[in-house]
Amino acid sequence: VQSHTSPECMMAALLLRRDKKSTAAHLKSDLNRTDNSSGVRQLQELLDSVLNPEKPPADTEALDWCKCLIAGEEGFEEFCKTVRSYDNATLCGLVWTANFVAYRCRTCGISPCMSLCAECFNNGDHTGHDFNMFRSQAGGACDCGDSNVMRETGFCRRHRLRTGENVPSVPRDLLLMSEMVLPRFIICIIQYLRDGYTEPDTSAERDLQKVLQQLEPQITFLEELTKMGGAMRTVLTKILTNQQTFKDLSMGQEENVFAKKNYENYLSALKNSGLVSVEEKAQTGAAEPTQGSETGALGLLDPSIMDSLKHKCFLEELLFWTIKYEFPQKMVTFLLNMLPDQDYKITFTKTFVQHYAFIMKTLMKSQESDTMSNRIVHISVQLFSNEDLARHVTEECQLLDIMVTVLLYMMESCLIKSELQDEENSRHVVVNCSEALLKNNTYWPLVSDFINILSHQSVAKKFLEDHSLLMLWMSFVSFFQGMNLNKRELSEHVEFESQTYYAAFAAELEACAQPMWGLLTHCKVKETQEYTKTVVRYCLETLQIWFDAIGFVDELAPNQVTFHLPLHRYYAMFLSKAVKCQGLDLESLLPDQEMLMRIMVHPLQIQASLSEIHSNMWVRNGLQIKGQAMTYVQSHFCNSMIDPDIFLLQVCASRLDPDYFISSVFERFKVVDLLTMASVHQNTALDGEQERPMLEGALTFLVILSSLRIHLGMADDEILRAEMVSQLCMNDRTHSSLLDLIPENPNPKSGIVPGSCSFEEMLSAVADFKAPVFELGGSMQQGMYTPKAEVWEKEFDPIMVILRTVYRRDVQSAMDRYSAFLKQSGMHTTGNPWPPYKERTPLHPCYKGLDRLLHCKTLHIVIFTLLYKIWLDHSNMSEHVLCMVLYLIELGLDNQVEEDKGDEVRPSEHCHDSWFPGTNLLSNLHHVINYVRVRVPETAPEVKREREPPASTSAEASNFGQNVREAQVFSLVAERRRKFQEIINRSSTEASQAVRPKSSSTRWVPPGTPPQLVTEILEIHESMLSLLIKLHQKLSAKQNSLSATWLEDMDANPNRHAHGDGITAIERILTKAATRSHQSKRSIQEICGKVFPPVAPKKNSPTAKKTMDKEERRQRARERQQKLLAEFASRQKSFMETAMDVESPDTEAAMDLGASEVKESEVLYDCVICGQSGPSTEDRPTGLVVLLQASSVLGHRCKSDEAKKLPTTDEERIYPADTCGAAHDVRLALMQSFFKDSSCLQSVSIGWDGGVYVQTCGHTLHIDCHKSYMESLRNDQVMQGFSVDKGEFTCPLCRQFANSVLPCRPGRSTEVVSWHMPSNKKTSVLVKEVEDLQEQLGFFPVSTTTESNLSKEMELVIKDIKNTTQRKYMDYGKNPGSPDNDFLFMYSVARTNLELELVHRGGNLCSGGASGAAKRSCLNQLFHVLAMHMRLYSIDSAYNPWTRLTQVPCVVPYSCLDDERPEVPMLFRDCPSLLIIFVLTMPQPLRKEHFICLVRMLYNLQYTQALAALSAKFSPEERQAWSTSGTLKKFSLFFYMINCPFNTICALLLCFLSQLSSSVWSPQSIEYSLQQFCLPYLRLSCLLQHHLYGDNLSGCPEEEEFSGLAGCLGLLDPAPQPSNPMYSASCLDWTVSAFDLMSQWCSEVTGLADTQTLLVQDLQWASPHLLHLPDNYNTIFQYYHKKACTACKKVPKDPALCLVCGTFVCLKGLCCKQHGICECVWHSQHCGAATGIFLLINASVIIIIRGHRFCLWGSVYLDAHGEEDRDLRRGKPLFLCVERYRVLEQQWVSHTFDHINKRWGPHYNGL
């Protein structure tokens, strides 16, 4: 370590330090005296010189002095500790900044803003509470211990203990120096702040940042002080709030010019702190008498709020500068850290309120308003969440007045003239939504503070009692009334789509609706009636002002709509609450009829516009208008927008004349012209294609209006239930999406509202939970809720669904699901059902008038007309129209109105009176209409008919005249206008009001009738009932579909009618009519009894047939398509199943059949590209579609079968040394240090860590076809997820991912037989034959002579295999790139694939051939390709291991040169590797007898190795015991040993192997461990035999695996005697003297170092596992989210964990990037040979990296509702889903990530 300071300097510094210390001690003792004047003087002098604000703040000398002075003789650290021991705080108060992870518990919270630090949360008891974890956005502070904000039950252990009571009081002299020094220190900071400040418009804001940076150490020091706890905070509070100190120090000393100058600076900054600048004030002051109204609402305000600030203490000025400097983080933290001091908290809150207007003014000017907003709220939420404090400042500091004033002030800065209604003369002003203030939501801190304080009952009461405040508030709300006006574009598409609408919706919701909901929560009981009355009064007043200002009388300006009517909505919601909760009489809150008529116009216009927008009448306004229509009904807005609007319209409908209301509706929807009985009509307002949707819209609206009960009588529970049911009916929902979709008001989603049902209870009542499952094909399902069957049956409400749908398709989806339910339950099986009719909750008595809508002649005429038109198939009628008409009829039948005699007696003067006698629907139903007069164009068919002159007889003529008189014209428009006139007249005479503007009355005259219309009379002779019956016939396509007696049959089962189609609906209506009225019943029977001449339907039959046919054809086409799709899906699925190795016995059998056929004849392959079938030939080879991937799965296996545990504390660690990969590396390295390199490379296998795994989907193709396929892919630009350049493609048939083609060996039907011939040759003969064959190595039959296409392709695939893995996994030898390396790599590929297959089979072969893993194997083909490649190498016969395996050499093979190392002794060689080497290097095809011979000879070696390894484990004593043969005699094992000259070998082995071991061995345990040692070799041999010769694998119990395998390989008699225990030695088969051979082998290892390690091998590995994860995600999150990366020592922004090895990495971090590769990708290459499985800590999601691609896999952690919580947004507790994790592990082990996961993308090394 090198010191940078010279010794002299150090000494000086030390001296200076000691000097400070002693000075401090000396001063302190002086000050402690009774006469301390000299001490005080000395201190002041010292401070004068030290704390000089003219010195740059970066010079920390002053700071050091302060620290020393306040600490006294002890060091500062020591001092801190001492002071902290007097901490009496009972609150936690920990302050945090953005991104901190904190908790919120709704069960414990009193204020919704309550939050806890992780420590306090974990130390408290919140089991079963409604809590969540969240990432702080604005920063916050821990509320633990503050009973104002949270319930004491939630306090943590520490803060529940009220530590304050046990703390001793502070000794007087401890903080004496602090009290004297700190005031000076603080004024010094203030002077720096004053000096550094310049008005932002005069200089760059960067200067402010610079000042702050320089002050950093000083402010940090202040912050440190606050952390000393309560004692120091008390001192600081005294200093900060003392007025005298401030007075004394603020001005600075008289003679100090510097101080004076910056005091001036301060004063000028103060001057502009008011809302109204000094100059403005002078102006308005002068102008006030004359132009008072022009200054707007602000004129009403308390001027003191607008004034400049005056300061009386340090705290005030400090806050002032904090604001001016736009809330520097450190200052904010300091101010907040002080809050646990109660005195401070009160003073600070007052100061904050005093500066409130100034804060908002600064915010509006700020360039960084987002950051500043967060900091403001960070502070304000701490102050205003506390009810006592909020009430206190409301009472003493006019907080409410200030807030409302500032809100008005803010909004006034962006007002524009409203263009609604009267563009020129409007006096109304609205906010401009394109202003930054609204677009950026700058007002939110203010609004959120306001909402926060209104949540306190005491504060809200103050607000509601203060009339002038209410008036101000209403004028504030009216700034939003009519904002963001839309004007329908009629000719051209808008040039650019304005995006202001979102600002408008957000503003109405946040600034108007939220405060409204806040106020409403305090108006819930009778006692608060007065509040509601006042609000309603001011609402109406303000509405009246608004109508006047925009110049609205009764006609709307055309083609305009605004979605923003907050005044209407305030009025509506207060009305609703008044009736529902406060028992107020609705009548007393309603205005006169005229006002009601006006009030209804704008909400109704919105409803009509919604319909217009969906009918594409607003297309030219762009997509944004649809956005508005959707937002208006969307779950976060609907409570505050569409629901109040509908309610208000219901109120109006219940009070206004129903005929007037109904005609208004149709007029507003522009469908009046359509409502004629004539077959042709003109429509001036709509295009032809818009008529149908608009008519449907109007009728649907009427149905909603008359059936919706949300504010008309439903209890909160019922509403919640209905909302839930409608959302669930649209789609199955996850818990969180359902929570999001249920509107917040009136039911808060969480927590239990007294007297109402909780969300969870309700959910379990209406829905079933579908647990998350993993679907085939890889999509991960979440836990879902689906409606219970009885909900579909009884509660599905299509009207509620329509009301709540944002996307139109959701209505269809609900209907499809409903019809699926009916089909499944057998309730309705033919055709498509109609939306079910649902009975409604009775209306609250106040709203009874609403039912009159259903009982008015106008509606009945419309219904009659529409029924008639539908029957006659007039244009633009639809099933939906009929459905809605029927719905209206049924509603009318179910909601009867008591006949109001008074009304009925009124002289009939209405033109429609002749249609129906009364208003009751029930009696009008059977009323027959005979003639109707219509106005039609001259070209209409009716006209032609009438052209023929009427009959000349006088009787007929008079009859006709009669008809004319009876027939009536009906005009909706005329009707409405007449009505309006009548009401206006009445009210104006009654109330003798001021004269209405007469000019408008001229507009009420109906417009001139188009001249080309003529009046015609239609003969009808129908009643609604008869039309219904005719429609029934039409729908059922049967004449006389209803017999005369059907009514009697009907009554049997009334429930039958609940579900069904249109026919059912009509029957239901007829039944209801019949049961409720005798006359109707008689009428129905009469009509049904009549045999209808088939005239009417026939006349229309062509068209009817056409439409029916069309419908039917469409239906059939749909069904056909669905069937096709289903077939296709099932086909796809079966592909997937076979590809995914799903166990399915059927396919298994088929495969086996195929396999046996293959043996009989030449193998034929189907090409999946050209479809031809044929053999694979040298010229035109066929290949298997394969995926080559590097794998490290084998290398990650461990000894133990238990997965390693993911560390979650610092103590836990994972050691990688015991993995298979590491063990093999160590062994090879050890061998290489003793033996010849080339020999080492033949004695082991590699590929554990970067081996190449070959997989196929089983499909084959011509290799030339594949080439052209790849060419076509290359040209296809849309290929995503894989790169053609790297040879990647998807199988043309099954779409499985692949990257190479493995050529198939040409057919071999003739050889097959000889291959399998049982051999009777003696082993010695076979050994010789093998030796001879190996001699041929050099001259391979196919070699170099001709280069066929096949051999070329084979070399290509070898290249592909090599390119699949990294260089370092191929070069294990000392000479990189040498043939030895290549040789090792090649045979290891075979080994890797065999070993992986074993793993997939569960680690053994006990399940025989039944495992699915073999189905898709391509090992046979792979072996062939490898063998073709290996022929390039030859093994020098001198080193041929075969000789050493089968012969006792005459000469010791240590003939090597001195400079060369010896060859690897046989006992160290790996038998499976040798077997593979032999098989691959011998001439192909290899006969089975030779293969068996190889296996036998190698078994001898394997067994000897087993013995050697075993004896190496013996203790010397044991070795001794075993080698003295006498003791062995009683064991049967011994006899085997006698038979083979084993004992001597054993003795031999034991002699030179020395090792200590205390284990005690028995013959059984010896046999067991020998078998275990040999088993891996047997398994591999057996598997190889299975693949090369197609032998079936026979299963066996696990304990008999050894004998089973030995039998399979022919090492044993095929029929082993079950009675005798099996001995491994019986498989030995020597061709030479076993003793000699073994002695030879043993002698090779004698005297070598490390023999021990190399002999005792671990050959058995447990199956591979991912790390074991804890159950609770929090365990992982808490440890890792703040853990530092081991590489860069920083806490990563996106931490991730490798689930294979537990390595902690920085995802995407630049910090850990090397060679342009980020850490995750880098790790995936080194840990997983390019496959990586990472858990993203902050997202709880798993990401998979595979080569150059990656995908999000999903999460293995789910919440209590079976849902993922990506990015931890909801922060609910998450638990390990074991099934999902198993699936993940299985995909890793089976290398199927590429196939199962679909959404891959390139990562560009950036993860």
Ligand SMILES: [Zn+2]
């Ligand atoms: Zn805490």
Ligand SMILES: [Zn+2]
């Ligand atoms: Zn606590």
Ligand SMILES: [Zn+2]
């Ligand atoms: Zn709790």
Ligand SMILES: [Zn+2]
């Ligand atoms: Zn082909």
Ligand SMILES: [Zn+2]
């Ligand atoms: Zn395929």
Ligand SMILES: [Zn+2]
């Ligand atoms: Zn790893």
Ligand SMILES: [Zn+2]
């Ligand atoms: Zn890192």
Ligand SMILES: [Zn+2]
């Ligand atoms: Zn890093």
